[in-house]
Amino acid sequence: MKKINKEWLPHLNKDVMNEAGDHELDAYIIALEGWRRGLTLNFHEKNESPFDEIKTWFVDKPGKLFSLSSETRTHYFFRTRGDKVSNEATEIGMNKQLTKEYLQKANVPVVTGHRFNLAIEKEKLIRLAEDIGYPVAVKPLDGSFGRGVHLDINNERDLMEAVCNLRSSNEGEDCLIEPYFSAEDIRAYVVGDQVVGAIKRIPANIVGDGYSSIKKLIQRKNELRKENPRLASCLIKIDAKLETFIKKQGYTLLTIPPENKTIFLSDLNNISAGGDSIDVLDELNHSIKDVAVNAIQAVPNLYHSAVDLLVESSGQAHVLELNPTAQIGSIVFPMYGKPCDVPKAIIDDYFPETVNDTEKSSMYFDFQRTLEPIRQNRVNKVTVPSPLKGNLYGKQYIISNVDFNKEKLKRVRDFVFKYELSGYLVEHKRKNSEVVIVGQDKEIVTTFDQVILNRISGGNESNVEVREWSSPVKVGFEIHSKKQNRKQFLKRSLKKIVPLVYSVRLIKKFKQ
Structure with a gap:
């Protein structure tokens, strides 16, 4: 078995992916790809009029509907499906029998x-x-x-x-x-006439180590899944269905399997049911890829979609179903193997003028905070501020034995706002802090050295460690100080205490 992934595409590292999860993940990574290319990104409220042309289902939270605009065009998206995919094509894909009728007519x-x-x-x-x-x-x-x-x-x-x-x-x-027949379950993602990603899906399983129970092995497997942006919301559930399934194999949750013994916990291959995802894009032969592409082309106005296939040991592939609004997280973040950049392929297709953009930003945005005005019903559309593009220069400062009082925080804030820098300041325990700043002008970023050394650390260079910074940074500048944390803690505590005090008073009054 291949080694379990703990790192993925470099521009979608752990900090970036902390912004969105579960059903928000797919929309976020596609929106992020377009936004980093300089396209204008808007998130829309569910019932906003532009979406009359792109039918949506099961929308109960903002973040899944968005638009991307260049100087010459605008495209709307619902999760992974863009407006090139017609409503009729989507409805065909949602109906398994109707899908088969279209595919059979095209000899797929x-x-x-x-x-x-x-x-x-x-x-x-x-x-x-x-x-x-x-x-x-x-x-x-x-x-x-x-x-x-x-x-x-x-x-x-x-x-x-x-x-x-x-x-x-x-x-x-x-x-x-x-x-029902024995075959590999393959999900391929097709954009235009190309398969841009593919995974093999296998049912939820554990591998024995010779001394741990099945229950303990499931718990360990889930800990590994929690580290994966897609699989974190698809943990293996220990329920009556699972216990019945392993009982038929002669096991219980307390059984200790032999070392290297694989025990399947379900017969469903779905990732959402706890299944594993294994990258197989480079392993698929041309005939299998052709079947996937032909399936997409058999449905009018279905320009991109997931294609689920059953592939027999002989190599014969059969299309099981199409999914125009598929989750792509398991392909971008497979449990095993190489991640595939499906968001790039989708944006390349919708905005071909940005394909050779050499100044794509490495920044990301605060997804949850961006959506807050829509969630509070204050607006029906939010425009995300543009990121810094081109070659960015960044520095990280590890500062010890310095207490960031109001005056020092103001100096940092004034500097970054004046020169429109991005990054963050975090105060850790025992007067240890971390500052990261990123900008387009290397000289301005370097000038910040003097602010740290002279105005923050009091000229004591031994208190400051300076490093180059090349990881993605969130647009804007955030300050997480201990004083702010204390205020937030007290505010949260009061929210809990006040209703409790009020309830106690009511009880006393009632007893009287």
Whole structure:
């Protein structure tokens, strides 16, 4: 097995990715890519009129709808899907049966099966299964994230149990029954006529070390997943379903597997269900990539999308489904293997005039703070301030034995605001602090040496360690001082204490 990733694309390091997670991640990394190229970035409220042309589903929080503009054009995006992808193409992609009809017309190999309604008579359903031949798979027609999917059904009893589960889960009335066969689950992402990223998805699993229980190994695996921007929100859940699955293999949560023994915890490959993602872009042969590209081109106005494939050991690929609004985090942040820069490929396609932009910024923006005015219903659109572009010069100062009083904080603030520098000041424990500043003018940044040495540390050079800084920096300048932290702590504490005191008074009054 390949080594687990703990580092990804250099411009999407840990600090950058702390800005967004879960379902916000995909929109953030695409918006960030365009913004760094100098495109104007706006985040929009859900019901703003420009989005009448780009249908959206399941939007309950701001951050997923945004637009990017150059001097000559504007494009709107909902998560990973841009406005080149029509609403009709999206609706086709959301309907698994309709997708197959379009693909079959274009001679794209698909997994064939039958559509049925959950109100179907038992005898008719059994005949459909027998027509296909066991084992079979049953799934909702428009399901996602692996919800309601039942695999490797080998007899009538298991078939009816799966249908009963679907009836009680409210995953939809219409379903598909398909052949189930051993194959690799591949998600490829296609932009235009190119596969720009691909992962193999395998079910949630642990590998024994010879002395830890399955429960302990799951906990360790989850700790590793927490370090990954995409997988942090897709932890392996220890629930009745998992316990039942491993029980069928003769295990319990307290079982200690032998060293190097792989135990699967589910039969679902979905990343959202705790599955692993393995980069396979360079391993896919041209025939598999051609199937993925042909699948996209079979649907009118579907310019980019994820394509889920089942690839047999013979190399024969079958398209399982299309996902025009796919999550790309597992391709950009795979658990194993090389990360693929899908956001770059998408922005290249929408804004080809920026492809050769040599002055792309290395900065990032405060995603959560940017969205705050929309969340508070004060505005329906927020424009993100432009970043510093071109070759930036940065310095880091590690300062010891210096207490940043109001006067010293003001000197730092005045300097960075005057020259429009970005960075941060953080006061740590025991009068130890860190200052990072970044700007376009090396001379101005270097001038800050004197501010630190003469006005902050009192001329004591031994208290200051100066280093070059080349990592991404958030646009603007932030100050995190101990005094501010104390005020924030007291403010938060008062919010908790005041209602409590009020409640106690009410109780006393009631008793009287």
